[in-house]
Amino acid sequence: MSARIIDGKAAAARLRERVGEFAAAFEGTAGRKAGLAVVLVGDDPASAVYVRSKGKATLAANMTSFEHRLPADTTEDALIALVDTLNADPAVDGILVQLPLPRHIREAAVLTRIDPDKDVDGFHPVNAGRLATGLNGFVPCTPLGCLMLLKDELGDVSGKDAVVIGRSNIVGKPMAALLTAASATVTLAHSRTRDLPGHVARADIVVAAVGIPHFVKGEWLKPGATVIDVGINRTDDGLVGDVDFNGAASVAGAITPVPGGVGPMTIACLLRNTLVAAHRNAGVALDKDAI
Numbered sequence: 001m002s003a004r005i006i007d008g009k010a011a012a013a014r015l016r017e018r019v020g021e022f023a024a025a026f027e028g029t030a031g032r033k034a035g036l037a038v039v040l041v042g043d044d045p046a047s048a049v050y051v052r053s054k055g056k057a058t059l060a061a062n063m064t065s066f067e068h069r070l071p072a073d074t075t076e077d078a079l080i081a082l083v084d085t086l087n088a089d090p091a092v093d094g095i096l097v098q099l100p101l102p103r104h105i106r107e108a109a110v111l112t113r114i115d116p117d118k119d120v121d122g123f124h125p126v127n128a129g130r131l132a133t134g135l136n137g138f139v140p141c142t143p144l145g146c147l148m149l150l151k152d153e154l155g156d157v158s159g160k161d162a163v164v165i166g167r168s169n170i171v172g173k174p175m176a177a178l179l180t181a182a183s184a185t186v187t188l189a190h191s192r193t194r195d196l197p198g199h200v201a202r203a204d205i206v207v208a209a210v211g212i213p214h215f216v217k218g219e220w221l222k223p224g225a226t227v228i229d230v231g232i233n234r235t236d237d238g239l240v241g242d243v244d245f246n247g248a249a250s251v252a253g254a255i256t257p258v259p260g261g262v263g264p265m266t267i268a269c270l271l272r273n274t275l276v277a278a279h280r281n282a283g284v285a286l287d288k289d290a291i
């Protein structure tokens with residue numbers, strides 16, 4: 001094995017600490033804590049774990065956590081009414097509705113109801129449009145975390161060839177937009193891409209967000225490439241990524257492990273987005289580059 005292991009857990013801990021310091025300073029200036037509301041509908045066990053850890057991380061970062069747990073048979077109207085209440089609540093800076101929602105609720109109807117300036121998940125079409133056009137807005141937490149890890153590792157990604165595998169609204173598309181904005185040359189690959197190994201072979205940066213265990217093979221990679229594995233797949237061997245880690249680690253220059261790579265950065269970036277939202281909502285200046 002030759003690749004450097006990108007320690008997302010350590011990077012996330014540093015980011016959370018910085019956010020916590022800024023959040024304490026925010027409380028001193030604004031006279032209130034930054035607040036994040038998390039809404040969970042139903043009893044999906046994985047979602048319940050995510051919501052619990054988001055709540056704990058929020059408190060640890062000197063912010064207020066508002067948790068709303070609703071039964072699985074909650075109507076779409078009732079959920080939208082809660083979103084409206086949170087939109088109007090000045091103590092709530094960020095709103096996150098945990099996905100997936102029960103099938104009888106239209107995700108788009110709920111996500112588009114969140115005030116775009118409280119949309120710390122960055123899923124609202126207004127924020128997707130802001131990202132696409134270079135305006136200030138909220139960027140989805142997972143790709144934001146990936147970009148931070150890439151910048152930590154490479155310094156500057158300008159001019160690098162990047163292949164993003166997967167075109168979801170949550171990971172692939174915003175990742176491609178972020179890398180484009182950072183002046184990388186981006187190929188966005190997906191399930192209909194022809195000759196994926198040929199594209200990957202030219203890439204200095206590979207971001208895999210596919211949802212298939214061990215999908216990206218070491219022999220596809222350009223030697224020395226930086227590999228970011230977004231995948232979280234539950235298998236009989238435990239959690240594994242979308243990249244064949246052992247094969248890739250002997251060719252790549254640097255690689256994120258699963259777990260301990262991208263995953264921890266996601267919650268840290270959620271806290272960062274909430275901090276930014278709080279400053280904006282309270283009219284308090286914040287040097288975003290400092291966090």
Ligand code: NAD
Pocket residue numbers: 142165166167168169170171172189190191192193196209210211212230231232233242262263266
């Ligand atoms: P998704 O299912 O919405 O999208 C998967 C994408 O992969 C699609 O765009 C599809 O075109 C592409 N794809 C499927 N088969 C392919 C193939 N054979 N070749 C090339 N592309 C192919 O998934 P998602 O929500 O983007 O998540 C992707 C992975 O990332 C999952 O494993 C998920 O669990 C994980 N994830 C991790 C985090 C985190 O915090 N680390 C956050 C979100 C998602």
